[in-house]
Amino acid sequence: xxxxxxxxxxxxxxxxxxxxxxxxxxxxxxxxxxxxxxxxxxxxxxxxxxxxxxxxxxxxxxxxxxxxxxxxxxxxxxxxxxxxxxxxxxxxxxxxxxxxxxxxxxxxxxxxxxxxxxxxxxxxxxxxxxxxxxxxxxxxxxxxxxxxxxxxxxxxxxxxxxxxxxxxxxxxxxxxxxxxxxxxxxxxxxxxxxxxxxxxxxxxxxxxxxxxxxxxxxxxxxxxxxxxxxxxxxxxxxxxxxxxxxxxxxxxxxxxxxxxxxxxxxxxxxxxxxxxxxxxxxxxxxxxxxxxxxxxxxxxxxxxxxxxxxxxxxxxxxxxxxxxxxxxxxxxxxxxxxxxxxxxxxxxxxxxxxxxxxxxxxxxxxxxxxxxxxxxxxxxxxxxxxxxxxxxxxxxxxxxxxxxxxxxxxxxxxxxxxxxxxxxxxxxxxxxxxxxxxxxxxxxxxxxxxxxxxxxxxxxxxxxxxxxxxxxxxxxxxxxxxxxxxxxxxxxxxxxxxxxxxxxxxxxxxxxxxxxxxxxxxxxxxxxxxxxxxxxxxxxxxxxxxxxxxxxxxxxxxxxxxxxxxxxxxxxxxxxxxxxxxxxxxxxxxxxxxxxxxxxxxxxxxxxxxxxxxxxxx
Numbered sequence: 001x002x003x004x005x006x007x008x009x010x011x012x013x014x015x016x017x018x019x020x021x022x023x024x025x026x027x028x029x030x031x032x033x034x035x036x037x038x039x040x041x042x043x044x045x046x047x048x049x050x051x052x053x054x055x056x057x058x059x060x061x062x063x064x065x066x067x068x069x070x071x072x073x074x075x076x077x078x079x080x081x082x083x084x085x086x087x088x089x090x091x092x093x094x095x096x097x098x099x100x101x102x103x104x105x106x107x108x109x110x111x112x113x114x115x116x117x118x119x120x121x122x123x124x125x126x127x128x129x130x131x132x133x134x135x136x137x138x139x140x141x142x143x144x145x146x147x148x149x150x151x152x153x154x155x156x157x158x159x160x161x162x163x164x165x166x167x168x169x170x171x172x173x174x175x176x177x178x179x180x181x182x183x184x185x186x187x188x189x190x191x192x193x194x195x196x197x198x199x200x201x202x203x204x205x206x207x208x209x210x211x212x213x214x215x216x217x218x219x220x221x222x223x224x225x226x227x228x229x230x231x232x233x234x235x236x237x238x239x240x241x242x243x244x245x246x247x248x249x250x251x252x253x254x255x256x257x258x259x260x261x262x263x264x265x266x267x268x269x270x271x272x273x274x275x276x277x278x279x280x281x282x283x284x285x286x287x288x289x290x291x292x293x294x295x296x297x298x299x300x301x302x303x304x305x306x307x308x309x310x311x312x313x314x315x316x317x318x319x320x321x322x323x324x325x326x327x328x329x330x331x332x333x334x335x336x337x338x339x340x341x342x343x344x345x346x347x348x349x350x351x352x353x354x355x356x357x358x359x360x361x362x363x364x365x366x367x368x369x370x371x372x373x374x375x376x377x378x379x380x381x382x383x384x385x386x387x388x389x390x391x392x393x394x395x396x397x398x399x400x401x402x403x404x405x406x407x408x409x410x411x412x413x414x415x416x417x418x419x420x421x422x423x424x425x426x427x428x429x430x431x432x433x434x435x436x437x438x439x440x441x442x443x444x445x446x447x448x449x450x451x452x453x454x455x456x457x458x459x460x461x462x463x464x465x466x467x468x469x470x471x472x473x474x475x476x477x478x479x480x481x482x483x484x485x486x487x488x489x490x491x492x493x494x495x496x497x498x499x500x501x502x503x504x505x506x507x508x509x510x511x512x513x514x515x516x517x518x519x520x521x522x523x524x525x526x527x528x529x530x531x532x533x534x535x536x537x538x539x540x541x542x543x544x545x546x547x548x549x550x551x552x553x554x555x556x557x558x559x560x561x562x563x564x565x566x567x568x569x570x571x572x573x574x575x576x577x578x579x580x581x582x583x584x585x586x587x588x589x590x591x592x593x594x595x596x597x598x599x600x601x602x603x604x605x606x607x608x609x610x611x612x613x614x615x616x617x618x
Contacts, residue, residue, distance in 0.1 A: 045131055046404070046406075046442060046444050046492075047130065047131050048070055048132070049127055050130075052125060052126055052127065055125060055128075057544055057551070058555070058573065059553070059571045059572065059573035059586035059588055059609075061082065061122065061163075061165060061609075061611075062082025062118075063082070063116075063118045063120060064116055064118070065082060066122065066128070067148065068557065069540060069555065069557070070130055070512075071492060071514050071538065072090050072490075072512075072538070073087065073089055074088045074535045074538070075087055076597040076598035077601075077603065078250075078597075078598050078599055079216070079246075079248050079250075079253075080212060081184070081209055081218070081220075082207065083248050084116070084246070085116045086116070086598055087148070089132055089146035089148075090133075090145055090459065090461070090488065090490050090516065091145075091490065091518050091534050092144065094112045094115075095111075095142070095415060096144040096436070097143070097144075097145055097148065098139055098142050098147040099116065099148050100139070100149045101152070101242070102150070102151060102238075103149065104270065105289075105291075106118070107141075108291070108293055108313060109313055109340035109341075109352075109415060109416050110293065110311050110313040110342055110347070110415060110416050111417045114293050117244045117246065117266060118244070119222040119242035119244045119268075121190055121203045121205050121222065123161045123188060123190040123203070124153055124190050124192075124201055124203050124226075125153070126152060126153045128150050129151065130148050131146050131147045131148075131149070132146040132442075132459075133146055133406060133408055133440045133461075134146075134388070134390065134439070134440050135147045135410060136388035136390070136408070136409060136410040136411055137358055137376040137388060137389065140336060140356050140358070140376060141356070141378060141411055142411070142412050142413060144410040144436060144438050145410075152226050152240075153201055154199050154201070154238075157192075158192055158193050158618040159190075159192050159618065160616045161188075161189075161190045161191070161615040161616075162187070163188040163612075163613045163614075164185070164186070164187040164611065165185050165186060165187075165586075165609050165611030166184070167183060167184065167185060167586070167607055167609030168181055168182060168183030168607070169181070169182050169212060169605050169606060169608075170608070171605060173210075173211075174214040175214075177211065177214045177215065178210070182210060182212050182213070184208050185208065185209075185609075186220075188203065188205040189204045189205070191203070197230045198228070198229050198230070199228050200225070200227045201224075201225065201227070202225050203222070203225075204223055205220075205221070206219075206221050207219070212603075212604040212605075212607075213251070213602060214251055215250075215260060215261055215263075215301070217248065218246065218247065219246075219247045219248070220244070221244065221246075222244050222245075223241075223242065223243040223244075224241070224243075225241045225242070226238075226240040226241075227239050234277065234279070235278070236276045237273075238272075238274045238276070239273045239274070240270070240273075241271050241272075242269070242271075243269050243270070245267050246267075248265075249262070249263055249301075250262040250263060251601075253599055253601060254297075254599065255299070255426060256599065256600035259299055261302075262299050263301045264295070264296065264298070266295050266296075267293070268293045268294075270290070270292075271289060271290050272289035272290075273287070274286065274289075282322070282323075283322065283324075285319075285320070285321045286319065286321075287317075287321075288317070289316075289317045289319075290316050290317070291315045292313070294311070294312055294313075295309075295311040295313075296310050297309040308345070309344070309345050309346050309423070310344065311342065311343075312343045313342045313344075313416070314341050316338070316339045317337070317339075319335070319336040319337075320335045321334040328363060329364070330362045330363070332358070332360040332361070332362075332374070333357075333358070333359050334359075335355075336356050337353065337354070337355045338355075339351070339354075340354070342416045347417060347422070348420050348422075352380065353380070353381045354378065355380075356377065356378045356379070357376070357377045358374065359374055360374035367396075368397075369394070370393070370394040370395075371391075371392070371393055371394075372392040373389075373392070374390055374391075376388045378411065380435075382413075383413065383434070383435055386411060386435070388409040388410060389409060390408030392405070392406040401446070401447055402445070402446045403444070403446075404443070404444045404445075404446070405441075405444075407439070407440070407441050409437070409439050410437075410438045410440075411436065412436040412467070413435045414433050414435065418430070418433060418467060418480045424477060425477055426477055427477055429479070429480065430481060433465075433481065433482055436465050436466055436467055437463070437464050437465060438462065440459055440460065440462075441459065442459035442460075443457060444456070445457070451496075451498040451508075452497045453494070453497070455492070455493065455494045455495075457491070459488075459489075459490045460487075460488070460490075461486075461488045462485060462487055464485050465482040467481070468480065468481065468483045484520055485521040486519075487518070487519050487521070488518045488519075489516070489517040490514065490515065490516045490517070491514070492514045493511075493512070494510075494511065496510035497509060504548045505547050506546040506551075507544070507545050507546075508543070508544045508545075509541075509543050509544070510540075510542045511540070512538075513538070513540075514535070514538040515536070516535055534561060534562045535559070535560075535561055536560050536561060536562055537558065537559075539557070539558040540556070540558075541556050543555075549576055550577075551575045551576075552572065552574050552575070553573045553575075555571050556568055556570045556571075557569045559595075564596075567593045567594075567595040569588070569589055569591075570591050571586070571587060571589070572586070572590065573586050580614055581614050582613040582614075582615075583610075583611070583613075584611045584612075585608070585609070585611075586609040587606070587608050587609075588607045588609075589606050589607060591606075592606045
């Protein structure tokens with residue numbers, strides 16, 4: 001670890017001796033928000049962007065694995081290899097982060113455990129935007145600590161990509177889990193068919209693993225389609241559909257050690273239709289979307305007659321977003337309605353509606369000061385009216401230096417699991433809990449010149465009526481309560497640079513560090529699960545080297561959570577291109593660390609993968 005950091009600092013110090021080429025021009029990237037789309041150079045919030053070029057360098061095959069390499073983002077996997085994961089931003093809980101695909105929200109009213117059932121393969125992604133801090137005025141409810149928007153490719157040349165891979169830990173299977181060694185693999189097929197007026201993106205992927213320890217085998221199927229049609233320069237249509245089917249052994253996922261033989265099947269379907277219409281400087285975009293999820297959990301595995309939980313959840317969403325460009329700035333106005341319902345064996349049958357109106361303004365003053373302000377007014381049939389304002393400022397001292405500050409609010413509405421779960425003797429919901437409300441304040445300083453990018457920042461967040469599952473005695477079931485006020489101080493720093501050396505040699509690095517100090521003010525002396533699991537230190541150091549058709553990326557992730565032992569995850573990807581083919585080797589957890597990210601699920605030991613990728617371009 002020390003050698004990696006020292007080498008990165010050394011590379012920074014000698015940067016002036018090489019000719020620099022910025023392979024990722026962030027200043028030209030447009031942040032795809034639902035109302036006011038803005039260039040990255042004019043962003044007034046703390047936004048990280050992962051481009052398709054950066055994604056190719058990392059030793060990952062799914063979105064779940066990919067997001068673990070973003071500073072401040074905490075991925076806690078129960079099922080590795082993209083099977084099941086919880087996601088949080090800047091020390092929040094997994095229920096406080098919102099994930100979107102092309103602006104369509106993946107909220108799951110049953111539980112956010114299912115929100116990461118994402119059908120999009122990496123080959124189909126144009127960029128991933130990570131907005132940190134309360135984002136209610138931008139994305140509505142449940143974006144309390146931030147939001148992640150996955151933007152898929154929607155234009156450009158036609159291509160067909162095939163990515164197939166296989167890997168193993170080369171460890172013998174445990175007793176009772178069959179013969180042989182643990183391993184598996186998959187295939188991803190992606191096609192983009194583009195004409196002057198139409199674009200169709202289609203993908204199919206299948207992953208099969210016999211597990212990485214007893215009863216962790218999995219079968220994951222993903223389908224995705226996104227299309228658009230440009231009627232003319234002013235009018236266009238967009239549509240999208242996705243489906244995931246995950247069947248996996250859930251040993252230790254929720255109720256260890258009694259659930260050693262448990263099994264779970266999760267199916268998710270997503271559909272969206274939208275359009276965009278430009279009338280001079282006025283733009284209007286309506287959208288209708290639907291997300292349906294089935295969750296079948298079998299505590300005793302093959303015995304499905306008892307201890308079985310079945311959940312059917314659906315969310316129908318309607319939106320209308322508008323924007324107007326004027327000489328005094330840009331104005332955005334939006335409306336959305338969401339209709340949630342669930343039918344569950346241990347939650348019951350419930351429904352609720354949510355309606356929100358948002359207004360936003362962005363202006364540039366004296367060519368250096370960028371101001372953005374907005375408000376989100378929300379009505380929920382269970383919790384009545386709430387109002388969430390926010391304001392952001394950014395000032396460019398020079399073309400290379402930018403200082404930004406923001407103050408914003410957000411909300412997290414309890415899930416149906418929080419409210420109504422009846423799972424005696426383990427867990428019981430509480431229909432009397434209230435939504436979480438948050439205020440956060442942050443400041444960031446950024447420097448960007450050629451390929452050198454530096455960012456340092458600080459934030460403070462206060463969440464009132466924080467929801468946590470607690471119990472007074474070991475003999476009693478866990479139940480959620482509004483435990484009190486949750487406070488978090490956070491510091492972040494990032495630096496990255498790419499060098500292009502003579503004779504086709506390329507060298508680059510990226511370092512990200514996040515420090516979080518969480519605490520809470522409770523009415524009673526009750527230990528919070530949040531404090532036990534919260535991220536405290538996160539250091540991600542990555543080095544990449546390339547020569548002609550050869551490249552290598554080495555990354556180390558240092559993770560320390562509250563009251564848990566820290567661990568290092570060292571990984572490497574070696575890639576060699578031969579015309580339209582790429583052959584790559586991935587090695588993850590090279591140090592063979594023993595660690596747990598969520599629940600009582602030990603994560604895989606050292607794992608090695610061999611893959612072949614073929615891409616045909618028209």
